Amino acid sequence: MTGRSRGRPRDPQVDDLIMKAALELFVEQGVEGANVERIAKRAGVAKVTIYRRWPSSEALLVQALERARTVVPEERLWAENAGPSDERLMDSWVTTLGDPRYRAVLAQLIGSSTSHPDLLATYREQYLRPRRRLVREALAAGVDPEADVDIDTVIDMVVGAALYRMLVDPGEPSDRDYLAKLVHQANRLLGR
Incomplete structure (x- = not known):
């Protein structure tokens, strides 16, 4: 039955x-x-x-x-061990950074974090932390063992710079150029 x-x-x-x-x-x-x-x-x-x-x-x-x-399911790409230089990830990030709708959503989310902290906390627990674990694992797999680097700090630097660019200072150079520079600098810090 x-x-x-x-x-x-x-x-x-x-x-x-x-x-x-x-x-x-x-x-x-x-x-x-x-x-x-x-x-x-x-x-x-x-x-x-x-x-x-x-x-x-x-x-x-x-x-x-x-x-x-995002339009692209980044979790799947990170789970496939896509590196930060992977064009699919770069395309996803460029799409997200360049999307005025997402910029407005993110600004509202951050702006409401003081009056509605549970919303950001729930988003962080359900989506951001699991994604961060995948990113950390993918980055750790390719880190030079001799490199004296804190992967979480590198992630914070890249995400912080991307958020600043997205919310405070959008513009030239293109989002793709800017992201490429961030990824290049992150790779250098990771000893790649």
């Missing part, structure tokens, strides 16, 4: 509509504006549809934030 699931299967298009509405409202109005009632109205769904998929607007926002972050 096979088990039977109750109800209709989830429609991924509805998930997409809900996450798109959540991101738009988050960028436009912050966390307060991205509540379940407003998200449901903008997505054209019932509130119960959202609650069946996510336990809270925070959980929905965290998933929507991650989906907005």
Whole structure:
């Protein structure tokens, strides 16, 4: 006897509509504006549809934030031991850095970290820390054993510079040129 699931299967298009509405409202109005009632109205769904998929607007926002972050699933590339010079990773980073929508989302996320610290904490735990572990493992695999370098510090330097570029000083040289310089400097620090 096979088990039977109750109800209709989830429609991924509805998930997409809900996450798109959540991101738009988050960028436009912050966390307060991205509540379940407003998200449901903008997505054209019932509130119960959202609650069946996510336990809270925070959980929905965290998933929507991650989906907005990148087009390319970087976790898969790092798990395949793609190095930081891998063109696929570079393309993903350039796409992310150059995306005005993601810049707005990131600015709102950082801006709301004092009034809604749980949102950033949840995002950090669910997405940033697991990704960082993959990055650290991939970088550690190729580090010169003679190099006296702290991999976490190198990661912080690259991420910090990329965030600064993305949020404070976007512009010339191109994002690709800038990222290439960051990667080159990181490789030098790692003894590559």
